[in-house]
Amino acid sequence: MQASPLDFFAKAWADDRDTWTSSTVNPLLIKHADLLPPNEDKDNPKRIFVPLCGRTLDMIWLVDKGYVVVGVELFRKAILKFFEKQKLEFEVTEVPEIPSAKLYTARDGRLLIYECNFFDLRRDVVGLFDGVYDRGSWGSIDPPDRPKYVETVKNSLRSTGTWLLLTFDIVAEGGEYKGPPFSLPFSTVAKSIPSDLSCTEVSSYLRPETASSLKLMKKYTFDLTVVLLVIVIRYIDVMRSVLKPTGTWLLLTVDLGVEGDQYRGPPFSLPFQAVAKLISSFFSCVEVHSCVDADEAEKNYTFDLTVRRSVIVIRPLSK
Numbered sequence: 477m478q479a480s481p482l483d484f485f486a487k488a489w490a491d492d493r494d495t496w497t498s499s500t501v502n503p504l505l506i507k508h509a510d511l512l513p514p515n516e517d518k519d520n521p522k523r524i525f526v527p528l529c530g531r532t533l534d535m536i537w538l539v540d541k542g543y544v545v546v547g548v549e550l551f552r553k554a555i556l557k558f559f560e561k562q563k564l565e566f567e568v569t570e571v572p573e574i575p576s577a578k579l580y581t582a583r584d585g586r587l588l589i590y591e592c593n594f595f596d597l598r599r600d601v602v603g604l605f606d607g608v609y610d611r612g613s614w615g616s617i618d619p620p621d622r623p624k625y626v627e628t629v630k631n632s633l634r635s636t637g638t639w640l641l642l643t644f645d646i647v648a649e650g651g652e653y654k655g656p657p658f659s660l661p662f663s664t665v666a667k668s669i670p671s672d673l674s675c676t677e678v679s680s681y682l683r684p685e686t687a688s689s690l691k692l693m694k695k696y697t698f699d700l701t702v703v704l705l706v707i708v709i710r711y712i713d714v715m716r717s718v719l720k721p722t723g724t725w726l727l728l729t730v731d732l733g734v735e736g737d738q739y740r741g742p743p744f745s746l747p748f749q750a751v752a753k754l755i756s757s758f759f760s761c762v763e764v765h766s767c768v769d770a771d772e773a774e775k776n777y778t779f780d781l782t783v784r785r786s787v788i789v790i791r792p793l794s795k
């Protein structure tokens with residue numbers, strides 16, 4: 477029987493076999509860090525959440541960039557090894573609100589790591605974040621728990637926040653690699669995110685990995701992907717600020733029913749129901765027209781696609 481991800485990680489840490497830990501800062505983080513919210517005010521640094529942080533050096537790099545970094549890691553050995561390897565002094569305190577947790581603080585309070593299960597962390601304890609840096613974290617969660625992971629990360633982000641996701645897809649034949657971390661292709665990410673997040677694949681490239689570099693028995697090809705998830709609430713906030721109380725927002729949108737998962741967008745599918753859910757606290761919203769456009773597939777796409785087009789009228793709710 478396949479070990480659960482938690483059993484896998486428990487054994488990996490016990491055996492000092494955290495093969496995913498890199499001895500250098502992740503080059504994709506360095507390359508794409510400007511996608512994270514900029515730190516404009518030194519006295520009020522932006523907060524970055526690093527879920528399932530392991531002992532990644534990337535946390536230190538982010539602190540050096542001026543961010544306050546908050547990680548969460550279940551296994552104490554990972555945290556202690558991190559501080560030991562980085563030769564960092566730290567303090568450990570209890571977390572009264574989360575009895576299972578301990579808090580490790582370093583670098584003048586700019587680096588905080590919670591030792592606990594990600595799912596036990598509470599928003600009222602850790603606060604909201606301006607950014608999330610997720611390298612191999614979503615992909616390390618047992619697939620049945622992933623919707624809860626996505627919801628929890630989403631709820632920990634400010635409405636202007638950005639979730640930088642570095643993920644991979646093993647595209648080699650064979651399927652012997654089982655993870656964790658599990659393969660998490662962009663198409664799966666795009667399908668799994670809630671309708672109030674937008675999602676863009678910023679970069680994707682193929683890299684042949686060898687057995688020796690990953691301490692695996694086979695040769696695999698990884699499709700390394702940087703995915704940027706941006707909360708679209710930011711867009712709605714702008715609309716709220718520019719639309720007069722008597723104004724009207726005429727929205728023409730599409731809902732793409734796709735066979736298979738070849739369609740990636742943008743533009744992304746934005747059905748009326750999603751619009752209504754997103755904006756109902758600020759605007760009234762009526763779908764005045766909706767039709768299915770079956771010809772669209774033949775004209776523009778080489779795969780099956782049904783396009784439902786909607787015309788939606790949106791007006792500010794009177795205060």
Ligand SMILES: C[S@@+](CC[C@H](N)C(=O)[O-])C[C@H]1O[C@@H](n2cnc3c(N)ncnc32)[C@H](O)[C@@H]1O
Nearest residue numbers: 485528529530532549550593594611612616657
């Ligand atoms: C693949 S590693 C990624 C670590 C890190 N993001 C990096 O780039 O090196 C996943 C880490 O998450 C930890 N982990 C797995 N499930 C967890 C959970 N439910 N709560 C907290 N940590 C967890 C594991 O111990 C492991 O260190």
